[in-house]
Amino acid sequence: MSERDVILEVEDVHKSFGGLAAVAGATFDVERSSITALIGPNGAGKTTLFHVVSGFYKPDHGAVRLDGERIDGSPTHRIVRRGLVRTFQLTKALTRMSVLDNMLVAAPAQPGERMWRVFATPGAVKRREEEVHERALELLSLVGLERLADDYAAVLSGGQRKLLEFARALMTEPSLVMLDEPMAGVNPSLGVELLEHMRELQRERGTTFLLIEHDIDVVMTVSERVVVMSSGAVIADGPPDDVRRNEAVIDAYLGSPHAHEEVHEIAGESSS
Amino acid sequence: MTGLANVQFWAFVGVVAGIFTIFSLGLQVQFGFAGLLNFGHVAFMAIGAYTMAILVVKTGLSLWIASLIAIAVSMGFGLLLGLPTLRLRADYLAITTIAFGEIVRYLALNEQELTGGPQGTINLEGAGAAARYNDEWLDFQRTVQGWLEVLLGDNATRDVTMLVIVWTVALVAIVLLQILVRSPWGRVLRSIREDEDAASALGKNVFSYRLQALALGAALGAVAGLFFAFQFSFFSPNDFEPLTTFFAYVIVILGGTAKNWGVPLGALIFGFIFAGTRFLDVWPLNTFDSAERAYLRLIIVGLILIGLMAFRPQGILGKREELVVE
Ligand SMILES: Nc1ncnc2c1ncn2[C@@H]1O[C@H](COP(=O)(O)OP(=O)(O)O)[C@@H](O)[C@H]1O
Numbered sequence: 166m167s168e169r170d171v172i173l174e175v176e177d178v179h180k181s182f183g184g185l186a187a188v189a190g191a192t193f194d195v196e197r198s199s200i201t202a203l204i205g206p207n208g209a210g211k212t213t214l215f216h217v218v219s220g221f222y223k224p225d226h227g228a229v230r231l232d233g234e235r236i237d238g239s240p241t242h243r244i245v246r247r248g249l250v251r252t253f254q255l256t257k258a259l260t261r262m263s264v265l266d267n268m269l270v271a272a273p274a275q276p277g278e279r280m281w282r283v284f285a286t287p288g289a290v291k292r293r294e295e296e297v298h299e300r301a302l303e304l305l306s307l308v309g310l311e312r313l314a315d316d317y318a319a320v321l322s323g324g325q326r327k328l329l330e331f332a333r334a335l336m337t338e339p340s341l342v343m344l345d346e347p348m349a350g351v352n353p354s355l356g357v358e359l360l361e362h363m364r365e366l367q368r369e370r371g372t373t374f375l376l377i378e379h380d381i382d383v384v385m386t387v388s389e390r391v392v393v394m395s396s397g398a399v400i401a402d403g404p405p406d407d408v409r410r411n412e413a414v415i416d417a418y419l420g421s422p423h424a425h426e427e428v429h430e431i432a433g434e435s436s437s
Numbered sequence: 438m439t440g441l442a443n444v445q446f447w448a449f450v451g452v453v454a455g456i457f458t459i460f461s462l463g464l465q466v467q468f469g470f471a472g473l474l475n476f477g478h479v480a481f482m483a484i485g486a487y488t489m490a491i492l493v494v495k496t497g498l499s500l501w502i503a504s505l506i507a508i509a510v511s512m513g514f515g516l517l518l519g520l521p522t523l524r525l526r527a528d529y530l531a532i533t534t535i536a537f538g539e540i541v542r543y544l545a546l547n548e549q550e551l552t553g554g555p556q557g558t559i560n561l562e563g564a565g566a567a568a569r570y571n572d573e574w575l576d577f578q579r580t581v582q583g584w585l586e587v588l589l590g591d592n593a594t595r596d597v598t599m600l601v602i603v604w605t606v607a608l609v610a611i612v613l614l615q616i617l618v619r620s621p622w623g624r625v626l627r628s629i630r631e632d633e634d635a636a637s638a639l640g641k642n643v644f645s646y647r648l649q650a651l652a653l654g655a656a657l658g659a660v661a662g663l664f665f666a667f668q669f670s671f672f673s674p675n676d677f678e679p680l681t682t683f684f685a686y687v688i689v690i691l692g693g694t695a696k697n698w699g700v701p702l703g704a705l706i707f708g709f710i711f712a713g714t715r716f717l718d719v720w721p722l723n724t725f726d727s728a729e730r731a732y733l734r735l736i737i738v739g740l741i742l743i744g745l746m747a748f749r750p751q752g753i754l755g756k757r758e759e760l761v762v763e
């Protein structure tokens with residue numbers, strides 16, 4: 166086996182809420198500069214796992230490593246500064262701020278975020294603001310929101326908020342981006358552009374993506390690797406073509422509410 | 438005293454409004470910008486005033502050094518309140534501050550040795566000693582009065598001088614806060630106010646920003662306390678009732694939450710009601726005795742708030758868009 170360059174390791178993570186084991190023994194890793202999909206039926210524990218990895222929850226058991234160093238139990242903001250950023254399934258657009266301010270607030274290394282620097286080094290604050298402004302507009306135009314830059318984010322539709330969150334996450338200059346259902350509610354043609362942009366960032370900057378996605382077509386076309394969760398545990402992990410034929414995966418989906426459609430999609434027997 | 442035409446009366450209204458502007462700016466930082474519910478803001482005012490008075494009277498420290506220490510002590514108490522509570526949920530702070538405000542007042546009432554007890558600072562260490570911080574302040578005030586006489590001639594009375602000093606400080610505070618609000622620092626605070634999880638997911642240390650807002654607000658509360666001490670010479674625990682915190686909320690909401698220039702506007706309206714009902718001797722106010730007028734004050738404040746909520750829920754200067762409820 167060739168040497169694998171791993172950016173994220175999730176090792177035997179458990180997380181329960183009262184009696185309910187939302188994540189129960191999840192183990193997998195993510196290779197640097199890859200696009201990896203995390204799939205599984207509703208309630209499988211994918212979002213909870215994201216919360217654990219991004220520092221919102223402390224795992225009951227297990228370890229999470231970023232670039233080989235433990236990050237489980239670290240506060241979220243420190244994890245972000247180490248280059249791991251995530252988006253939310255239920256979007257968290259800052260609706261009382263402009264779309265542009267949503268982007269600017271995400272920029273790292275702005276000296277003006279320290280109170281004393283606002284007064285002591287206004288020049289440095291302004292310079293950084295200009296740099297960041299340029300990048301923000303670039304990313305906004307990429308997701309088709311540049312015309313709404315000065316509007317309050319409250320005016321955005323659900324799909325637009327997903328796009329804003331995607332662009333905003335990129336503002337943090339991440340090395341690993343974790344996206345929780347980034348395509349949900351997004352206009353399909355923009356969704357395709359989004360995927361293209363992910364590939365471009367992967368190629369040009371070596372950015373790693375880990376995405377939770379329900380659209381099997383998207384998963385199969387964009388990702389190099391698929392991790393499947395069911396009832397809190399990782400039940401399969403491998404290239405898309407292997408995973409879609411995996412017995413355990415098909416069984417897991419049979420137990421879910423949309424079992425029939427999803428099994429057909431997974432097995433590639435699409436009805437359309 | 439014959440009401441509206443009286444310069445003394447207007448100067449008094451102005452000084453009260455200026456002190457309440459500084460006091461309410463502190464709450465603006467905490468509540469308006471950071472979304473922190475501080476129901477014991479008056480305690481920072483009390484700590485500022487008492488620390489200064491005690492240090493000057495009992496240790497003979499200079500007024501200026503004592504004032505700086507008073508501000509620092511107040512900030513220290515702000516941090517002390519925030520450290521254990523803000524890591525949990527923001528509402529724990531609210532509960533703690535309610536208790537804090539009252540504890541500070543009860544300590545001032547009961548620690549007679551330290552604070553002079555219920556009689557206040559006049560009882561700090563004999564009547565003569567208590568005048569020490571006042572004398573030092575009056576010296577400074579006379580110096581400023583001298584400069585003002587060049588500009589204003591005979592109009593530069595003691596009251597007008599106090600008015601100019603208080604409002605200079607208030608305006609400087611507003612301008613500095615305005616710069617802060619528009620800075621990246623203020624932007625982070627706004628993001629935290631709206632959604633702390635979103636802010637931390639973008640790499641912001643929510644806890645640290647909340648502590649900073651709490652400490653900055655405490656400092657402004659202490660500055661207001663200093664001016665309160667200078668203006669009223671002697672003060673007692675009764676001057677720091679919980680109602681004072683409520684007045685600051687009225688001022689912030691009246692002007693428009695998170696709008697700095699709304700604070701002096703709200704404070705002027707408030708100062709007029711506060712001082713007006715105390716001094717104005719015109720019908721129909723003269724049909725009430727002074728205790729009744731104190732209640733009248735609350736009723737008027739309440740009516741104004743109701744009217745405002747009905748017609749301009751965002752405050753006089755607030756933006757409706759920032760009030761959206763999801
Ligand atoms: N904060 C919580 N408290 C209690 N139960 C939760 C909480 N978050 C998630 N769960 C439960 O944990 C399980 C996994 O949920 P989730 O991680 O959202 O799944 P997925 O994202 O794969 O659909 C579900 O049964 C869900 O109801």
Ligand SMILES: [Mg+2]
Pocket residue numbers: 211212213254
């Ligand atoms: Mg989910």
